[in-house]
Amino acid sequence: MPRPTSSLPAHARFALMTHVAELQAELASVSCPRERRTIKAELKVARAEMAKLLTEG
Template identity: 80%
Template sequence: MPRPTSTLPAHARLALVTHVAELEAELASVSCPRERRTIAAELKAARSAVSQLSTEG
């Protein structure tokens, strides 16, 4: 995934925030430890990307 910047279009920023929310919901419903670790890693990366957007903008 390319490094997000504040120059991302609004729909791309919204998609990223939505992705975080979907991962949070998915993580809450998964019981398999391996799958939880995978989702948690994806969630951490997505949250970092969103955080980066808010600090750059």
């Protein structure tokens, strides 16, 4: 995973990267369609935030 560069503090960047990884792991282990949709939506938002971080700086 590329290292984000931005004015966001390192602990906040790490928290976002950790959140994305946790959502990916959770998605891999959930079989309920409703939960999968919810997690996919959260993951999409988190990935968009990561992409924004990567394009800053």
